Amino acid sequence: MAKKVTAVVKLQIAAGKATPAPPVGSTLGPYGINMMEFIKGYNERTASMVGSIVPVEITIYEDRSFTFITKTPPAADLIKKALGIERGSDKPNTNKVGTLTRAQIAAIAEQKMPDLNANDIDAAMRIIEGTARSMGVRVEN
Amino acid sequence: MQWAEIVIETPAESAEAVTALLLEIGCQGVAETGGDPRTLTGFLPDAEDLLPRLDDLDDRLARLTDYGLSAPLNISYRHVEDTDWANEWRRHFKPLEIGRRLVIKPSWETYEGDPQRLVIELDPGMAFGTGTHPTTALCLEALEDYVTPGSVVADIGCGSGILSLAAARLGAAQVHATDIDLLPRQIARENVARNRLLEQITVHEMEAFDAAARGCDLVVANIIASVILELIPPVYARLKPGGVFIACGIVDERLPEVLESLAQAGFAVRETRSREVWRAVISARP
Numbered sequence: 001m002a003k004k005v006t007a008v009v010k011l012q013i014a015a016g017k018a019t020p021a022p023p024v025g026s027t028l029g030p031y032g033i034n035m036m037e038f039i040k041g042y043n044e045r046t047a048s049m050v051g052s053i054v055p056v057e058i059t060i061y062e063d064r065s066f067t068f069i070t071k072t073p074p075a076a077d078l079i080k081k082a083l084g085i086e087r088g089s090d091k092p093n094t095n096k097v098g099t100l101t102r103a104q105i106a107a108i109a110e111q112k113m114p115d116l117n118a119n120d121i122d123a124a125m126r127i128i129e130g131t132a133r134s135m136g137v138r139v140e141n
Numbered sequence: 142m143q144w145a146e147i148v149i150e151t152p153a154e155s156a157e158a159v160t161a162l163l164l165e166i167g168c169q170g171v172a173e174t175g176g177d178p179r180t181l182t183g184f185l186p187d188a189e190d191l192l193p194r195l196d197d198l199d200d201r202l203a204r205l206t207d208y209g210l211s212a213p214l215n216i217s218y219r220h221v222e223d224t225d226w227a228n229e230w231r232r233h234f235k236p237l238e239i240g241r242r243l244v245i246k247p248s249w250e251t252y253e254g255d256p257q258r259l260v261i262e263l264d265p266g267m268a269f270g271t272g273t274h275p276t277t278a279l280c281l282e283a284l285e286d287y288v289t290p291g292s293v294v295a296d297i298g299c300g301s302g303i304l305s306l307a308a309a310r311l312g313a314a315q316v317h318a319t320d321i322d323l324l325p326r327q328i329a330r331e332n333v334a335r336n337r338l339l340e341q342i343t344v345h346e347m348e349a350f351d352a353a354a355r356g357c358d359l360v361v362a363n364i365i366a367s368v369i370l371e372l373i374p375p376v377y378a379r380l381k382p383g384g385v386f387i388a389c390g391i392v393d394e395r396l397p398e399v400l401e402s403l404a405q406a407g408f409a410v411r412e413t414r415s416r417e418v419w420r421a422v423i424s425a426r427p
Contacts, residue, residue: 026221032234038267088161088165133208
C-alpha cells in the first residue's frame with residue numbers, strides 16, 4: 001500500500017462514547033474519512049475503559065483511508081484515579097479535593113512520559129504537579 | 142444547535158492542564174494539533190450557561206501560572222453551526238469513473254452515467270483502496286486491459302479489495318486476494334459480499350493464499366517498491382507461462398531497480414505506466 005499521510009489528528013474523548021458531535025465530527029469531517037467507521041472502531045476498542053478519557057491518534061492517508069491508535073489517559077484522569085475522585089475542584093485555590101504524594105506524581109509522570117513534551121522526568125513531574133494543582137489537588141513537598 | 146468553538150494555543154507543558162479544564166467545564170472532548178506550542182480545541186453547546194462557563198475558563202486559564210505552568214498564548218472563540226457531522230464526510234465521495242469500463246460507487250450514491258460501465262460498490266473505510274489514489278487508478282486501468290474472461294487472478298496486498306472486485310467484474314473466474322493485515326482482510330471480505338462476488342473472490346490469510354494462488358493468469362500487487370522487489374520471484378512461480386504481473390506503488394526513483402529485478406527473474410517487461418510520481422510495471426512470464 002503506497003500510503004502518504006495527509007494529517008495526524010489527536011482527540012481526547014470519552015472511552016466507548018464517541019459520537020459524530022464536535023469535536024469528533026467537526027475535526028474529522030473536513031478530512032472526508034468514514035467517520036462512522038472510526039466511531040464504531042474507537043468505541044469497540046475502548047469499551048472496557050468506559051469512564052476514562054482515552055486519547056486517540058488518527059492518521060489520515062491521501063486516499064482518505066485511516067488508522068488510529070489509542071494512547072495513555074490524560075494526566076487529569078490519572079490524577080483523579082490516584083485520588084479516587086470523580087472531578088477536580090471548581091475553585092482550585094480555596095477548595096482542595098485531595099493530596100498527592102511526590103511518589104504518586106512521579107508514577108504518573110513516568111506513565112505519561114511518552115506523550116509529554118518533557119526532556120526528563122523532572123520536567124514531566126513539574127507538568128503533572130501543575131496539572132494536579134490546577135485541579136485543586138495539593139501536592140506533598 | 143449551535144456550538145461555541147474554543148481554540149487555545151498553549152505551550153506544550155500546559156496542554157494537560159488546559160485539556161483538563163476544557164473537559165471540566167463541559168466539553169465532550171478536545172482535539173489536539175501541533176507540537177509546541179499546541180492547539181487545543183473544545184466545543185460547548187451554545188446554551189444559556191455558556192457565558193458563565195467561558196468566564197470560568199478564562200479565570201482558571203489565567204491562574205495556570207500560579208501552579209508553575211505557562212499561560213496560554215492565545216484564546217479565541219467562534220460560533221459554529223451544527224452540521225450533519227455523521228454524513229458530512231460523504232460529500233467527499235461521488236461515483237468515480239475509472240478507465241474505459243469501470244465506475245467505483247459509494248453505496249449511498251446512485252450512478253446514472255454510462256450503463257455499459259461495470260459498477261463496483263465500495264464504501265470508503267479504514268483500508269487503503271478507495272479508487273482516489275493514483276496507484277489504485279493505475280492498477281484498475283491495467284486490469285481493464287489485461288484481465289481476460291475466465292482467468293485466475295491473484296491480488297497481493299488487497300487493502301479494501303478494490304482490485305479483486307474489479308478483476309471479478311472484468312470477467313475473472315477466480316480471484317485469490319490476501320493482505321498481511323487482518324483488518325483489510327475483514328474489510329475486503331465485507332466488500333466482496335456487498336458486491337455479491339463471494340463465488341468468484343476468496344480473501345485468504347497469507348498461508349492459505351500461498352497454497353491456493355497457483356497457476357495464475359494474472360497477479361496484481363499495489364504495495365511499495367521494497368515489497369515488490371521481494372515478491373518478484375514468488376510471483377513468477379505463481380504465474381502460468383504467458384501470465385501477467387502488474388506491479389504498482391513504485392515511486393519513480395525505484396523504477397530502475399524493479400525493472401532490473403524483473404529481468405533477472407525472467408520476466409519480459411511489456412510496458413510501464415505512470416501517474417504523478419507513481420509507476421506501474423506490466424510484465425509477463427514467457
